[in-house]
Amino acid sequence: MIAITAAAGTTERHVLRALRSADFPVRALVHSAARAETVRAEGAREAVVADMTHPGELPAAFDGCSAVVHVGPPMHPREITMGQNVIDAAERAGVEHVVLMSVTHPQLEPLLNHQSKLAVERHLLASRLPFTILQPMHYMQNVNVPECLACGRFTQPYSLERPLSFVDLADVGAVAATVLSAPREHTWATYELCGTDTLTGHDIAEVLTRVSGTPVRAEQVPVEAMLPEGAPDYTIDGFTRLADQYDRYGILGNPNVLRWLLSREPTTFAEYVRRELGRKPPAIQFVS
Numbered sequence: 001m002i003a004i005t006a007a008a009g010t011t012e013r014h015v016l017r018a019l020r021s022a023d024f025p026v027r028a029l030v031h032s033a034a035r036a037e038t039v040r041a042e043g044a045r046e047a048v049v050a051d052m053t054h055p056g057e058l059p060a061a062f063d064g065c066s067a068v069v070h071v072g073p074p075m076h077p078r079e080i081t082m083g084q085n086v087i088d089a090a091e092r093a094g095v096e097h098v099v100l101m102s103v104t105h106p107q108l109e110p111l112l113n114h115q116s117k118l119a120v121e122r123h124l125l126a127s128r129l130p131f132t133i134l135q136p137m138h139y140m141q142n143v144n145v146p147e148c149l150a151c152g153r154f155t156q157p158y159s160l161e162r163p164l165s166f167v168d169l170a171d172v173g174a175v176a177a178t179v180l181s182a183p184r185e186h187t188w189a190t191y192e193l194c195g196t197d198t199l200t201g202h203d204i205a206e207v208l209t210r211v212s213g214t215p216v217r218a219e220q221v222p223v224e225a226m227l228p229e230g231a232p233d234y235t236i237d238g239f240t241r242l243a244d245q246y247d248r249y250g251i252l253g254n255p256n257v258l259r260w261l262l263s264r265e266p267t268t269f270a271e272y273v274r275r276e277l278g279r280k281p282p283a284i285q286f287v288s
Contacts (some may be wrong), residue, residue, distance in 0.1 A: 003027045003065040005052060005086055006042065008035040010141060011071050011169060012099060016042045018124050018173030019069075022181060028155075029061055036051055052082035058089030070154065071101040072111055072120060077234040083120030083216075089128050098131045099176055099185045099206050100124055100253060106135065110245055112238040121190075130187045132179045137167040137194040137253045140269055143204060145276035149214045157223040157239075158247035159200030165253045167195045168267035175261045194253030196265040204269070211273045 002019055006205050007028030018025050020043035022097035027046040028039035051060040061066060068090045072079040083100075090098055106118035122133050148154045174192055178185040199207070205218035223243040227236060245251070258266045 001027050001045075001065045003029060003062050003068045004044075005029045005068065005070045005082075006031070006073055007042075007047075009071060009073065011136075011139075012069075013042050014173040015101075015170040015176045016044060016173075017070055018170070018177040019180065020044075020175040023236050024177070024180065027061070027065060028081045038130075040052070043286060045263075052085055053078055053086040057091060058085055059093045062090055062093035062095055062263045065095055066253075067097040067099065067162050067183065068095050069101065069176060069180075070120075071270045072116060075235040075238040076116075076280075077232065079113075079116040083116070084123045087120070087124050087129065090128055091127055096127050096130065097180070097187070097257060098124060099179055100131060101172075101176075102133050104135045104137045104194060105251065108245065108251075109225060112234070112241055123170065130183070131189040132183070132186045132188075133194045134172065134175060134179075134189065136169075136172045136252055137165045137192075138151045140166045140168045140195070140267075140272045143185045143208075143269075143272075145208065145273055148205075148208055148216055149212055152214070152216055153219050153230075154201065154205045154208060154216055154219045155219050155225070156201050157221055157226045157243040158221050160218045162248075162250040163198045163200050163252065164246065164250045165194050166199065166269055167193050167258065168272050171195065171267050174260070175258070178261055191257050192253055193258045193261075194255050195258065195268065197269045198253045199250060199269060207270050208273060211270050229256055243260060 002024050006012055008030050025045045027043035029048050029050045031115045033049055048061045050057045072083050102117040107113045108114045130245050200219040205216045209214040222239050255266050
């Protein structure tokens with residue numbers, strides 16, 4: 001049995017799908033009973049309600065699991081606490097392997113989410129647990145293809161001229177399944193997961209236009225426009241720092257490790273767009 005924490009999130013659901021495709025039985029940990037049906041629909045064999053900020057709830061949730069895949073909730077003020085609690089509970093439960101989903105370049109100290117990921121990496125390194133750390137790049141899934149085509153705009157809160165690297169979450173899920181299929185081959189490894197595309201905001205709009213046949217223009221918007229409604233101060237600060245970092249420097253990575261782990265070329269952004277178009281045709285409404 002493989003446990004996945006915070007299993008109803010976007011990253012976790014891609015990992016869950018990949019593990020189920022590889023015939024792994026999955027126990028999905030969710031924060032509330034309302035999320036249980038979501039993860040069951042994605043193929044989880046079991047759904048367990050557990051609060052990662054309450055360490056006493058976790059060892060029983062991991063009982064009988066050979067591995068735990070942990071993905072901390074992004075921009076959460078207690079992400080470090082959650083990660084440390086998961087690692088400690090996995091050790092107490094006799095889990096044999098932890099796959100930690102971190103982030104590319106966690107040493108970028110200005111970014112709060114990177115600070116949190118790095119702190120959890122340190123805690124895992126200091127534990128006695130066999131581990132594999134995955135460090136995915138900026139997600140292609142951050143670009144909502146149907147939404148962009150419906151309004152004719154691609155928006156981001158940082159420079160449209162600054163290049164960023166990307167990775168497809170489906171590829172990240174495939175790597176997690178590969179690691180768990182042969183854990184001894186990947187123990188003590190830290191893998192940067194980056195696709196082959198390096199794109200500016202204008203490049204993204206061009207690919208969306210070319211692949212879909214629908215005109216899409218790129219537009220830079222204030223960071224406030226990208227924040228979740230009612231976001232706490234920590235989340236606002238985190239997104240503001242991220243937008244500033246990307247505006248000044250972008251974020252870049254190398255695809256060689258991902259290419260090796262997949263035994264194929266990583267998914268390109270154009271392929272991601274085609275897949276999204278095939279999954280759910282958008283309502284086209286160009287806004288000039």
